[in-house]
Amino acid sequence: MTSTLDILTSVLVKNGLLTAFAVVGITMWVSYVLSARLTRGHLQGSALAIMLGLLMAYIGGVVTGGKNGVVDIKLLSGIGLLGGAMLRDFAIVSTAYGATLTDMRKCGVSGIISLFLGVVLSFVVGGAVAMAFGYTDAVSIATIGAGAVTYIVGPVTGAAIGASSELIALSIAAGLVKSVMVMIGTPFFAKYIGLDNPRTAMVFGGMMGTTSGVCGGLAAVDPKLVPYGAMTSTFYTGLGCLMGPSVLFFATRALIG
Amino acid sequence: MIIYGVALLSICTLLGVLIGDLLGAAIGVKANVGGVGFAMLLLLFFSEHLKSSGRFVQQSSQGVAFWTAMYIPIVVAMAAQQNVLGAIKGGPMALIAGALATVVCFALIPVIDRIGRPELEPQPAEQQPSGQHRPGETA
Numbered sequence: 001m002t003s004t005l006d007i008l009t010s011v012l013v014k015n016g017l018l019t020a021f022a023v024v025g026i027t028m029w030v031s032y033v034l035s036a037r038l039t040r041g042h043l044q045g046s047a048l049a050i051m052l053g054l055l056m057a058y059i060g061g062v063v064t065g066g067k068n069g070v071v072d073i074k075l076l077s078g079i080g081l082l083g084g085a086m087l088r089d090f091a092i093v094s095t096a097y098g099a100t101l102t103d104m105r106k107c108g109v110s111g112i113i114s115l116f117l118g119v120v121l122s123f124v125v126g127g128a129v130a131m132a133f134g135y136t137d138a139v140s141i142a143t144i145g146a147g148a149v150t151y152i153v154g155p156v157t158g159a160a161i162g163a164s165s166e167l168i169a170l171s172i173a174a175g176l177v178k179s180v181m182v183m184i185g186t187p188f189f190a191k192y193i194g195l196d197n198p199r200t201a202m203v204f205g206g207m208m209g210t211t212s213g214v215c216g217g218l219a220a221v222d223p224k225l226v227p228y229g230a231m232t233s234t235f236y237t238g239l240g241c242l243m244g245p246s247v248l249f250f251a252t253r254a255l256i257g
Numbered sequence: 258m259i260i261y262g263v264a265l266l267s268i269c270t271l272l273g274v275l276i277g278d279l280l281g282a283a284i285g286v287k288a289n290v291g292g293v294g295f296a297m298l299l300l301l302f303f304s305e306h307l308k309s310s311g312r313f314v315q316q317s318s319q320g321v322a323f324w325t326a327m328y329i330p331i332v333v334a335m336a337a338q339q340n341v342l343g344a345i346k347g348g349p350m351a352l353i354a355g356a357l358a359t360v361v362c363f364a365l366i367p368v369i370d371r372i373g374r375p376e377l378e379p380q381p382a383e384q385q386p387s388g389q390h391r392p393g394e395t396a
Contacts, residue, residue: 024330024337046329053336061342069338076337083334089293091331093270094324096297097304104301114369121365122358129354147351148358169343170351176344177355183336185359193366203369207362211293212339216332226328231294238281238290 009075016078024082027052047187047220054180092215092230099198099227110199111232114206119240122149122209123248126174138253139163145252146244147171150210151179152237157244179213186217195221198228205229209236262320265307269300 012019031052032045039048057069066072071080081087126148127141135141143163147154147170154171157163163171186195186204194200205214205228214233218226270293277292284290304321307313344355 020334021330024334027333028330046333049329049333050336053333054339054341056337057339058341058345060337061340067340067343069341071338079334079337083331083336083338087327087331088335089274089296090266090270091324091328092293093273093296093300094266094321095328096300097318097321097325099297099301101301101305110369110372113372114366117365117369118362121362125358125361126354129350129357133350133353144350144354148354170348172340173344173346173348173351174355174358176340177352178359180339180341180344181356181359182363185363189363193363194370195366200366200370203366207366207369208359209362212332212335215328216336219329219332223325223329227297231297234294234297235291238277241281242284242290 012075013077017081018078019076020078020082023076023079027056046223047184050183050216050220054183088212088215092211092226092234095223095227095230099231104198104202104228104231106199111202111206114203115209115232115236115239118207118209118236119149119153119243120248121207122178123240123244127252136256138249138256140167141256142244142249142252143167143171144174145248146240147174148178149175149240149244150237151175153240153244156241157249160245161249175210178208179210182208182210182213183216183220186213187220190217190221195225198225201225201228202232205232206236209233209240211237259316259320259323262313262317262322263324264320265303265313265317266300266321266324269303270296272296273299 028045028049031049035045035048060066060068060070060073060076064072068080070076123142123145125145127145129148130141130144135144139161140163142161143154143158144167146157151172152175154175155168158168158171190196193204195204201218204218208214208217211230211233214229215226218229273294273296274289274292276295277289280290300321304313304318344351
């Protein structure tokens with residue numbers, strides 16, 4: 001019997017991507033059933049599926065002690081390929097097919113304003129929290145501030161200005177909190193900020209920035225809005241990496257002394 | 258053929274990511290700068306061009322549409338590999354820094370939404386066919 005189980009496991013591991021399709025497909029199905037039965041469709045099936053994904057990631061982290069959620073469970077390593085950067089970017093780009101250039105150009109200016117404001121504001125808020133917790137040096141404050149921008153900007157900035165690895169880990173955690181909150185919170189609060197049109201979606205992408213959070217959140221609100229939010233949010237991390245170790249760090253140092 | 262659509266999507270994504278990496282290297286940032294954004298623009302330009310010249314048929318677009326439909330499942334797979342435990346274990350400071358930044362930016366979205374609106378509202382009247390761009394809009 002053990003050997004049958006071994007063979008099954010080895011088939012699932014060898015065909016990791018197919019296992020991922022099956023697991024994600026079942027997760028989606030369960031979510032849509034739960035959405036219809038328990039919430040009568042008030043909480044979208046896709047939003048529920050993303051939450052289930054995050055919950056599984058948490059369980060994966062607790063079980064394995066790793067950093068990659070369920071991917072650290074050998075049987076589910078194929079999820080890493082399905083949800084990895086390559087296919088994620090591929091699928092995000094494909095959503096542009098449903099967008100129109102005229103809509104994108106109409107919202108260009110507010111999109112760009114939101115990008116700069118989103119990066120600076122997140123940095124300032126993150127830095128202020130660091131100061132409230134007793135950090136007094138510019139390197140620590142800037143690293144945590146950059147982490148509040150996104151979990152990529154945090155380590156890039158921290159490494160560039162010579163922060164300790166403990167600080168970098170904190171900045172990544174701050175960015176992760178943001179990403180998770182945007183994924184979960186967006187479907188609940190979308191109607192309060194009028195997130196139902198391409199323009200607001202672009203502003204949303206620019207203000208929140210965290211690509212995984214923005215795309216996950218928008219997917220749960222209205223998949224048609226994904227390309228607009230993705231468009232601005234994809235420039236956000238780049239802008240953050242550019243401003244974090246330079247302008248924003250220098251400004252912090254000038255202010256702190 | 259469906260593969261034409263998939264190939265077009267792949268070429269646009271690869272080119273976009275390449276542009277993003279090159280731009281990152283050029284300005285000395287250790288990250289891809291807007292690669293996916295460039296790829297999306299490329300796909301928009303190419304597909305509109307091919308459609309208007311009648312060379313992108315229904316079958317080819319199915320190759321793109323499939324991946325659009327796969328987008329949410331891919332996001333679910335992406336969510337399942339986030340370091341959620343790390344986010345929670347980061348302690349109160351990381352939690353508060355991330356949460357506060359999220360809340361403040363989220364609350365300001367309607368404000369920014371309004372800033373852009375008045376100066377752009379009159380434009381739909383003089384809207385031109387796509388493909389041309391006016392100075393100022395993409396500044």
